[in-house]
Amino acid sequence: MKWELTERIRIRAPARMKFDKARQTDMLLLPERVVRLNPTAGAILWLCDGERTVARMIEDLETKYNQTNLQPDILAFLTEAIGRGWVEICP
Amino acid sequence: MSVSIPYAMTAELTHRCPLHCVYCSNPLELQKRESELTAQEWIDVFEQAGDMGIVQVHLTGGEPLLRPDLNELVVHARESGLFLNLITSGVGMTERRIRQLARSGIDSVQLSVQAPEAGLADTIAGTKAHEHKERAAKWIRAAGLPLHMNAVLHRQNIHLVEDLIELCASWGADRLELANAQYYGWALLNRRQLLPTRDQLIAAEAAFARAKERFGHRIELIWVIPDYYEDYPKPCMGGWGNLSLTVTPDGTVLPCTAASGIKSMKFESVKERRLKWIWEESASFNAYRGFDWMAEPCRNCEHRFRDFGGCRCQAYLLTGDPSRADPVCARSPHHRLVTEALPSESEFDPLQRPSYSYRGK
Ligand code: SF4
Ligand code: SF4
Numbered sequence: 474m475k476w477e478l479t480e481r482i483r484i485r486a487p488a489r490m491k492f493d494k495a496r497q498t499d500m501l502l503l504p505e506r507v508v509r510l511n512p513t514a515g516a517i518l519w520l521c522d523g524e525r526t527v528a529r530m531i532e533d534l535e536t537k538y539n540q541t542n543l544q545p546d547i548l549a550f551l552t553e554a555i556g557r558g559w560v561e562i563c564p
Numbered sequence: 565m566s567v568s569i570p571y572a573m574t575a576e577l578t579h580r581c582p583l584h585c586v587y588c589s590n591p592l593e594l595q596k597r598e599s600e601l602t603a604q605e606w607i608d609v610f611e612q613a614g615d616m617g618i619v620q621v622h623l624t625g626g627e628p629l630l631r632p633d634l635n636e637l638v639v640h641a642r643e644s645g646l647f648l649n650l651i652t653s654g655v656g657m658t659e660r661r662i663r664q665l666a667r668s669g670i671d672s673v674q675l676s677v678q679a680p681e682a683g684l685a686d687t688i689a690g691t692k693a694h695e696h697k698e699r700a701a702k703w704i705r706a707a708g709l710p711l712h713m714n715a716v717l718h719r720q721n722i723h724l725v726e727d728l729i730e731l732c733a734s735w736g737a738d739r740l741e742l743a744n745a746q747y748y749g750w751a752l753l754n755r756r757q758l759l760p761t762r763d764q765l766i767a768a769e770a771a772f773a774r775a776k777e778r779f780g781h782r783i784e785l786i787w788v789i790p791d792y793y794e795d796y797p798k799p800c801m802g803g804w805g806n807l808s809l810t811v812t813p814d815g816t817v818l819p820c821t822a823a824s825g826i827k828s829m830k831f832e833s834v835k836e837r838r839l840k841w842i843w844e845e846s847a848s849f850n851a852y853r854g855f856d857w858m859a860e861p862c863r864n865c866e867h868r869f870r871d872f873g874g875c876r877c878q879a880y881l882l883t884g885d886p887s888r889a890d891p892v893c894a895r896s897p898h899h900r901l902v903t904e905a906l907p908s909e910s911e912f913d914p915l916q917r918p919s920y921s922y923r924g925k
Contacts, residue, residue: 487671487710489647495569495617502647504672504712505739507571507620 474552476527481563482551483523488559490518501559508559517550521560527551567844567853569617572808574624574821577606577634579813581626582655584690584922585678587716587758589748590626591824594924599814603633605834607640609811612839614644618809621646623670626813629656635668642669649674654700655693659707662700666707673704674712674741679720680727688720690922701735714741717768717790718751718758719907720918725771733783740783742772744790748822748877750923757918761907765793792902796867797874797890804852804876809843817842819849822877826886852876857887861895 484490489502492515499515501508510518516537520530527548535543554560579594601609613621621641628634629652641648650665651674662673677697679685685694704711713732717725725742732740744765745751745758760768769787776785791798801807801820810818815834818824823831829851832842843849851857855868862873873879874890882891882901891898 486708489671491619491645491647493617493619495615500619502619502671504647504649504674504710507647 474548474555476548476551478528478531479526481523481526482521482530482560483563484518484521485558485561490515503559514550517547518554518560521551521554523563568806570806570808570843571618572620572622573613573618574622574808574810575606575609576625576810576812576821577623577628577631577637578626580630581653581924582630582691583627583653583693584925585716586688586690586750586754586920586922587718587745588750588923589746589822590923591749592753594626595813600631601811601813601815601834603636605815606637609815609834609839610637610641610644610646612834614646616840616843619645619647620649622649622651624651627653627656629661635661635664638665638668638670647671652676652700653689653693654697657696657700657703659703662703662709663707666709670709672712673709674714675701675704675737677713677715677728677732679715680724680731684721684724690920690925698735701737705736710738711736712739712741713737714743716743716745717760718745719760719764720758722760722764722768725768726775729772729775729779729783729785733779737783739786741786741788743786743788746822747792748825748881750921752881753921754918755905756907757920759792759905759907760790761909762793763909765790791875791878791890791892792906794892795894797871797878797892799871800875800878800890803872805843805849806853806872809839809849811839817846819852820875820877822875823848825877826880828880828886852887859887859889861893861897862889865895 487504491500491502493500499510501510516534520533531544531547534547535541578600579590580597628650638648648670649672650670654675678688682694686692701711715728729740747755751758772787805819810821816831817834818831829848831848832846858873862868874892876886878890879888880886883898889896891901
């Protein structure tokens with residue numbers, strides 16, 4: 474999948490993000506399933522707010538983790554998340 | 565033994581239902597309106613559920629729309645942080661009502677359909693309901709909710725799999741679950757009339773594969789296998805007391821919706837105990853947790869971590885002892901109880917009208 478860094482991503486309704494206090498983990502809630510997210514997956518999905526561009530997401534995550542070159546990993550994850558129907562590109 | 569945190573709760577808000585589906589898995593002793601939890605009691609249950617780590621609630625019944633306080637329940641359940649899935653026949657739905665429910669926090673709806681055309685569908689449901697469902701489907705989508713549908717398959721409709729898929733796609737369904745009937749409650753009572761023949765099943769699986777190919781990504785299609793025709797049982801509930809729980813209309817808490825059929829066990833109620841205590845401490849939830857309770861052939865079987873010995877309810881219903889291997893398993897000494905129930909081709913006469921026991925009639 475080819476990415477435009479100016480695109481905005483959002484969680485695909487009716488899925489919703491939740492931080493679960495009991496398990497201290499991020500979760501993605503879907504009608505027929507619940508996905509327990511690892512910390513990085515959670516951090517990326519929380520930024521899929523339909524407002525931030527992909528470029529901005531990468532920037533924010535690189536700042537958060539104090540790392541550079543996260544772009545390939547983030548784009549790979551987003552591609553997979555689109556395939557699974559978790560997120561979508563804003564029209 | 566360490567106890568996990570449950571993910572999901574099935575809330576049977578009422579056993580009352582305008583439909584009388586012959587495949588209904590509700591218990592034969594349907595609970596009466598007078599015994600139902602009040603709105604306040606349900607709201608308290610949702611709050612406890614959210615606190616203990618449950619994140620998803622299936623609002624079902626019976627027909628949940630028969631609760632006039634449904635909207636109030638939804639508002640509070642959503643405040644408890646729960647993802648809310650409404651499972652409905654569509655009967656009792658109006659455009660206004662579903663719009664309000666969506667605003668109050670319903671996240672998704674699962675609408676049932678019995679057959680691809682009204683005549684057969686209404687015969688299976690024991691009432692006129694099919695026509696209204698098409699309108700319900702339209703209103704669900706108009707309310708901005710994804711339309712998920714489900715159809716239970718059995719001898720009278722399994723040859724119509726492709727028509728069912730066509731119908732649901734034409735109503736705008738994003739997802740359709742084709743679930744072969746599971747033999748609990750009323751379905752078990754009607755088992756002779758409902759079990760498909762092997763030839764029917766093979767043809768239906770081929771039809772499903774064709775449709776899946778043809779529809780591609782337009783509609784998500786799910787096939788739930790008929791366990792009577794399998795050699796190994798289903799991993800029922802992902803293990804007893806492991807992932808989810810059910811609260812019945814009167815507040816009884818079960819490890820599985822079918823568990824009220826296990827008459828040899830006593831289940832606790834939210835009227836007497838906290839939900840968390842029932843999940844973690846009660847004898848009923850601990851009875852079949854893990855693997856120590858297993859007898860042969862499960863005890864040393866390499867499949868036990870995958871299927872947990874199958875379904876406790878089915879073991880009880882067919883053998884009288886919930887701690888036995890699910891008799892669906894070819895290794896179970898009681899396996900013939902399943903194979904002998906399977907209809908032969910010659911016994912199946914498509915022209916003969918089935919004599920059903922209608923649910924709640
Ligand atoms: S299966 Fe049919 S009768 Fe049973 S609760 Fe659902 S709609 Fe009602
Ligand atoms: S013997 Fe028990 S654990 Fe093994 S496959 Fe059969 S039901 Fe599953």
